[in-house]
Structures are given as structure tokens and as C-alpha cells.
Amino acid sequence: MGNDFSMNSVFSFAVSRKYWVLLGGFSLSLASCSKREAGVETITLTGSSTVAPLVADAAKRYEESHPAVRIEVQSGGSSRGLADAGSGVADLGMVSRALTLEEAKTLKAHRIAADGVCVILHKDNPVAELNRQQLIDIYTKKAVNWSTVGGADAPIVVANKAEGRSTLEVFLHFLGLDNADVKADVVVGENLHVINSVVSNPNTVGYVSIGTAASEAKNGTPIKLVITEGITPSMETVADGTFPITRPLNVVEDAQTSAAAAAFLQFLTSPAIHDLVEKHYFVPVP
Amino acid sequence: MSFSADSSTRTATRSGWADRAFGFAGGAAAFLTAGLFGWIVWDLIRLGWPHLSWSFFTGEVEDAGRQGGVGPLLISSVLILVCCLVPAVPLGVGCALWLSECVRRGSLTARLVTGGVDLLASVPSIVFGLFGMVFFCQKLGMGFSILSGGLTLAGMILPILVRTTLTALESLPADLRPAAAALGLTRTTSIVRILLPAAMPGIVVGVTLGIGRALSETAALLFTSGYSVRWPESIHDSGRALSVHIYDLALNVANGGPMASSTALVLLALILIINAAAVMLSERWMRRRYHPEA
């Protein structure tokens, strides 16, 4: 009886027996963090959330013709792209601005497309055009009412981008301002956050990637792209270089790039993705 | 442990204006809650319903989510949930059992553990995400994977599970424990065979809440489970959760708004189904084994 009893006791967790099995299987699979199928080359890209969707689309196309390659695209900002490509966490980095001299010492940038940054307003805002000086006044709170720049009598709500975004850097570079000079009413992160801030408060002024703004405006979002320094922001004016606020969309590599990654980089800079670039409302590199 | 209405209190003596004022204020609050949520859900339906179709549930993500469906993401979400619950439920329930059955409530160790769990509840989800990225993805070498995401979420829902299980155990009739002891049952038997089944309804509520929390989480997954929209082949693959997809569509993809709403509807449906399944399974299991109808 005693023996029988002990066996019973040990195995009497019938309630949870299935659960233990599951748990066991789980810990086993956890322990075996082994590499997956051999022979498959993985390329990792991290960086700019502006560039990531384009590269993801291009990667999908590339994988179709190269079945032995797997491409992981993670966004997280240009700075992350630079850091990861430099440290080797990622094979390639995505950066939505030109590299600084310091950065260019260790990394090599390959331009895959160009983008412009444009100022946006609500569709109902009568202002249609703003020049550089007016923008400087607005972003430093010298102009606080729309009437001073030719609009209705309403306060100007200034939307600025958060620290570190390359749109911010490009825009401030154009205005010749330091971020510490900017007096914003609202600080936002993503492009669509800017656009929706303008939609939800018609007194807001903001700036975003032309691609995003054009695409949203075309689909009925009540915003408009503001004429800056007399030039209408569009893919054409970015392409011919007349629009004043532009930036390159780059993919960067360090000195030790694998052959597979180099091949993919080659693909990204080739005309084979031009249709994708245009679909994302960016301007292809000639 | 039935939650059914207590008729004696519902029909209690009404007394004039105070009673009416209470009823009115309560009714207004309930109506406000339901109304606001109705509003949100209605907005989602208005924007998202036109895009819903069978192929949306099964199709792959195309054109950054503006086209196609969310099939792979649905699978990823479920896998992340599994990776989350498998460690979290034993941890949470075990911790609660230990606190309620193995130590004195006021003791230093009990206080330390409860404090730690309460503190865990107050860690911002984005901090969980950063922690998961460094600890699971990098230190433990799991990479951006469904496993990393699930384990990160496990830490996040742990306090919910501990608290609800603890509450359920504490609200059990006090005489169950002496009854079990008097029959010479070991503590193990008493816990596994008697207390745990009796506390089951409460635990299921906790798990339900945890499921909702886990499936809706974005910030913690952004850094851990990754963005990949491929069909996941194992839990070591990177997989984008539905909530991350919603975030991406709403904030990163131009004209992603309507699809974000559709995806949100899919997520709500998934939560409804999983919750209903959890409640139903537990009820059936209880009826079969423990709680024959009264």
C-alpha cells in the first residue's frame, strides 16, 4: 500500500499534467535556441522609419528572386540605423538625411531616393504660401497670429518634431535655427502625428515628408502643402532640385559588409526599385 | 463563487430622493462609460468595416498594410500570446499560492515579494520594451522574435495574475483549509485538489484581463518581437503583432488609417474569441470535474 501510495502521489497532478508537458516542451524549445535552416542568408537592416517601408517593399521583391536570402527590416530612427550599422548589430542602416563629416568617416552612404520636407496647414486655413523669414518668425514665436502672415485672426499653433528626427534637422537647417530657439506649442513624433495634429486643430502649422503629405492630401485628408519660397512642394520640384528643403534617403554600410548585403545594396540603388520609390511618393535617384 | 445577482440587495428598500439620486448618478456613469466606448468602437467600425473580408483575415500584408490582410500577424499575435501565458500563468499563480498558503502575510519575505510585484505593475510598458530588447533579444540571444516579445509581455501581465489569484484565494471560505488539514491531506493535495479548483473562476478572470492587456500592448513589443510581416515558422522568428501593426498603420503609413481601424476590429474580435474560449473551457472543465451544477 505504501508503495502504491507514493506512486499515486507523485503522479496525482492529473489536473495539471497536460500543463507540465506543455511547460516542459516550452522550456525545451527555449533551451534549443539553435539556428534555423542552414544555407539561408539573413540580412538585417535597421533605422529610419521613413525609409523602412520602402526598403521592406524592395526586400520583398528581392526575396522573390533570391530564395536563399531573408531580409529583416526594423525601423527605429536614423540614429539607430547609424549605430546598428556601425556596431554590426545590423548589416545595413537606413538614414533619412545626409551624413555628417564625423559619421562619414566610418560609414559609407548610398542614396536610394530623395525626399522633401514641406510645411503643411489645414485646408481651411486661407494662408497658401510662406517664405523662409515668415517660417522663422512663426517657429520662434515672433509671429503668433495668422493675421500677421496674411491669414485670419487666429493664434498660430506651432507643431515641432521631437529631438533626433531627421525631418527636424533638415527643416531647422533650412531655417538656420537651433532647436533651442524654436518655441513650439506641440511636439510630435511621427509624420502622421503631425498631419493629424493639423487636422484636429486647424490653427496648426507643421512640417512633414512631402511623400506622406501628398499621399494623405490626395486621399482626402483636409491638409494642404504650403508653397515655400515660391516653389510648390511636389515630387517634380524635389526631382529637379528647385524645392529648397530636401534630404537624401540613404542606406549606409560599414567596412565589413557581407557579400549578400552588398548585393542587396546594389539592388536598392538600381532602377529596379524606381517604381516602388514612386509608389512611396519619393523621388528616384537618377 | 457565483457572480449572479443578489436579489435581496437589488430589491432593497428604496428610500426617497437619496436612493433616486444614487440610481441616477450610477446610471449616468454606466451610460457614459458604455456611450464613450460605443463611440470609439463605432468609429472603428465606420472606418474599418468596409475593408473587412475573409481574405483580410487570411491574406498577407501588402503595400505596407494599405493592401492585403493580416493573416501572418494574426498567427504571430497568437504565438506571442502563447509564449506570454505559458511562463506567466505558472509564475503568477504559483507566486500567489506561495503568498497565500506558504508564508505569513505580514512576514518580511511576503512583504518583499508583494512589494516587488506591485512595483512591477508600475513599470511603464515602454521600459519593459527596452528591458526586453536588451535582456531577451541581446543578452539571451533570442533576437527580435516572438519568444522575446512573449517573455517581455509575461513580465508585464505577471502582476495582474498575481493580484487576481491572490484575491480569489483570499476570498475562499476560511474553513476549507482546516477541513483539508483535518483529513490529513498534504499541503500539496490541499492546494492542487481543493484550493486551486475553488479559486479557478477568479484565476480565469485574471487570465482574461492578462490576455487583453497582452494583445493590446504595443510599446513593449515594438522593441522585442519585431516588424516582420512574414508567416512565422517558429517562435524564434520575428513577427509583428496586430497591435504593432495598428500603431504602424496609424502613425507611419500614409493613408493607413482605415486599415488600422480594420486591424483594430480584428484584434477586438480575437480578444472576444479568446476570452469566450477561456471562460467556456474553464466552465466546462469545472463542471466536468469540480462544480457539478448545484
Add this chain to the structure above:
Amino acid sequence: MTSSKSTTLSRSLDRVFRGVLGLLAAVSGGMVLLIVSYLVTGAWPAIEAGRLAAFFTDERWQPGSARDPQFGVVSMLVGSLLVTLLAVGLATPVGVASAVFHRFYAPPVLERWNRRMLELLIGVPAVVFGFWGLMTVVPLIVRLAPETPGQSLLAGGIVLALMILPIVTLTTQAALQAVPRAQLLAAAGLGLGRARTIWAVALPAARGGIGAGVLLSLARAIGETMAVVLVCGNIPQIPDSLFDPIRPVTSTIALEMGYATASHKALLFCAGLVLVLFTAVFVGWHSFRRQMADTGTGGA
């Protein structure tokens, strides 16, 4: 019949089982230490560089400015605190009133459906709440106060209140459910009306549970990220009014982490650490007090 050998075995089994439970508890309770230690590691470069003092003395937050870097985090902590208190202040009365209604006034069917709805709402992603707030609440605020940006402390408070409402309501409902029937019957037996029974008997008895729920939602609100970043305006300042924008600590981490360079990153970790410790003081104090109360009444 039952030999002493077998009971020895079941005793050691018991010990193993208790050991396993203890281990699970240790992991659960210790996880927060792991997270904090990791935060400290991440924040170490900033702490080492002596930035911690600047955290509390600098007025502004301009970590990226080359000309005048400033690292003031106080305004963001104040922002986190204010938006959380506002949310809890808005959600608690509504949640408690609604729970009382469903417990004492509404038919049971309604209570059940309400519970289902609230459980579902816990599963609505924060970004959905945030987006809804940006597109619905913010325009309403702009209409109310046309001179303001709309994205503000008030908008953040409302959206957060909505998000924690299910937690407050559900925990209050559970606490009311746990009030012994005998107490309610005793109140009825004394001829107390329903309103007085609720006010004088049910709510005081459920106070502990409601408090725990409020604490839980407070912790949830102070850590919320994706919703507040969309509606708060994210200006690091101490607000003068409900209509001023604020920037909670979590917003800063969400906005800047992906774009931060190494030293900036350490600062953000530092901010996260400060927030966790800040919350820990609240939660720890409450948790400690509650346990004291527990042992005070629960002792034999």
C-alpha cells in the same frame, strides 16, 4: 496500513512543492530588481557624468542642443503626475458610480454584459485610444478654448481616464461583490434604505478593494505611453492651466529613444529610472501600509 514511509515521502513532496512555489514567487518578486538593475546599467553613463543633479536643477529639456544642453526632468515628472492624477480623478467617481449601479440597481444581465464589455476594452490598444483622442477629444477642446493648441493636459487626462476606467470599474465591482451578504442583510434588517446601505455599509467594506484598484490604475496611467504621446502636446513645461500642453516622462522616452545617440540614450534611461523610482515611492508606501493594515486585522 498507511506506513510512515509513505507519509515521509509525501512530506518531502510537500517540501518540493513549496520550494517550487517559493521559487516562482522569488522570480515574480525579483523581476522588478532585474529591470531596475538593467535601467541603472543603461543610465550609468549619465549618472557617472554627474547629470543626475542637472536632472533636478535644469529648467528645460534640450539634451540635443549643441549650444545650451539642458537636462531638466522635473517638469516631465510633474507632467506625468498631473496627467495621472487628473485621469484617476476623472475615472474613479465614474467607475465607482458605475460599479455601484451595476451591483445594486441594474438587472444582473446588464452587469454580466457590462463586465464582458469592460474586459474587451482592456484589450483596446493604447494607440487606438490615443488616435481617437487626437481626432475627437482634441477638436472638442479647441472648440471649447480656441486660443489653445488642443493637445493638452486635459486631453491626456480624458484619454487616460477612459483607458483606466475599465480597471477601476472592474476592481470596484469585484470588491462590492466580496462584501459579505450578511452585512447587507444586516443593513436591510435595520431598515436602512438602499442608498444608505451603499454609502454606509457596502462602500466602506469595499474600500480596500477600491483602493487597490485605484492604485493599480494609477500605476497603469503613469506608465502609459502610446496614448499620451498623441494627445498631450509633449512640451516639457509645468502647466498653468488644464489647456496647456505637458510632456510625461514616458512620452519623452517614446519620442526620443529611437533617435537617441549613446549619451542621450543614457539620459532617457535615467529618466525611466527616475520615473520607476518615483512610482515605487507611491506604490511601495501604499503596499506597505495595506499590508500593515492586513496584519493588523488579520492576526489571530
Add this chain to the structure above:
Amino acid sequence: MNSVNDSTETESIARLSVTSLTVRYGDLVAVRDVTLAFPDGRITALVGPSGCGKSSFLHSLNRLTDLIPGCRVTGGIRLFDGTDIAHPRADVLALRRRIGIVFQRPNPFPQSIRRNFEIPLREHGWHRRDIPDKMETVLRQVGLWKEVSDRLHKSAVALSGGQQQRLCLARALALDPEVILFDEPCSALDPIASGVVEDLIHSLRDRLTVAIVTHNLAQARRIADHVAVFWHRDGAGQLIESGPAGRVLAAPSDPDAMSYLGGMRG
């Protein structure tokens, strides 16, 4: 009745004997220095006013006092075969099987009637196939078989209070205890159910050794062979009088016992 009660003092040996037992809760002394023997196959009633330590004493007999934090028991408790119950390393689980207890309020597990037997029986090593027979035997013993034989799979908490208490008794009996303790087993029941349970307890006489705490002196008179009177004295519960029921109930020698037991006649 009285003839039964009177004939027992010398003929039986003690199945369970207690020497100098003291129960403390922290600084509070609940029971001080009690020495008492429970004769084999006889019913011993523990009586006394509320708060005189009867229940604490009873619970210490099968070490349920272990469950109460801060409770300390000193003194000797021995079973007939010499098993030292009070020993800190005594096999508590095995001795609880040998000494069963039925509480004031019926406390079936909130599961099916069948599982209320399966759980303890399996724990103590019964084979699964032996359980149905055992269950039927004890349910018949407590007169519950006819009432529940067709609903063994249904919840035990759906039974009436009296049925639940009989179920708890059956559950305790199923483990073949040598001693069974009752802690005011009838006080939460209606008079009819109470009568049924009382008759059941009486029917255990000769087969088992029974200790019963009761406030109902009439009940003690009806069923007890021996009576022990507890009293709160000098800040602690103490045993002030014990002996054959007939003598103690009719002519207690202690003045407090006399006034207490006198109340029953008045």
C-alpha cells in the same frame, strides 16, 4: 441511559490521553495544564462556557493548532499505542487520519460528493477501485446513501446543512479513524438535523473513541459517557472537573461547575 453512563468508569482503558497540556496564542494562555483521558470506545463530552478553551483543546488533539500562526502547544498527548502526538516531529498527516474531526459548520469541499471522498482516500493510499465501496459503506452509516446515491457527481455544497454535516462525518469516517473529535457539530443545524447527527454520534459508541465539544448540556447528558467541564479561571481555560457523566452532571464537586451545570436544570 443513566445506567450506560454509570457503568464505564473502570472497565475501559484510555485510547487517547492528555497530560499537562497547555495551549498558548502568543502571550495569551488559552488552555492551562489539562490532564484528561479519553476512554476507548466511549463518548467524552467537553462542556463549559464560551471562551474557556474547549475548542482550542480539541483542535490541539490532532494538531490543527499548527495552522494558527503563533500558537504553541506544550504537554503530552499520547495515543494508546504510544504515539506521541505532541512531538514536534510527529507524523501529523498520519495522525490526522487516525484522529478525525467534524467542525461546527459543515465544510464539504466545493466539488462533487464523490470527490469529497476521493481526495482524502487517494491521499491516504486507497486504490481507486476500492473507493466506491468505501464511500457507499460510510454514506450508509450516516444514513445519506439513499438521499445522494443518484447524485454523487453533483456538488456537495448544494446539500442541506444537515446533509452536509453528515457528509463531513462520513468523510471523516471513511479514513477509518480511531478517534473522532466533534466541535459543536450540531450548533449550526436545525433541531431535526441536529437530532439526526446526535443519534449518529451516539451510534459510534463502542466502535470509536469520541470527544465532543457541546454547549448543549441536554445533549451531553443524552449521549456522553464521560464529561469534562472547562472553566476560564486565572486568565486561562482550565479543566475543573471530569468523570463519569452520571456523577459529574448530577453532583459536580466544583462550585463553578455546580452553578454552570445547575443552570441546565433551572
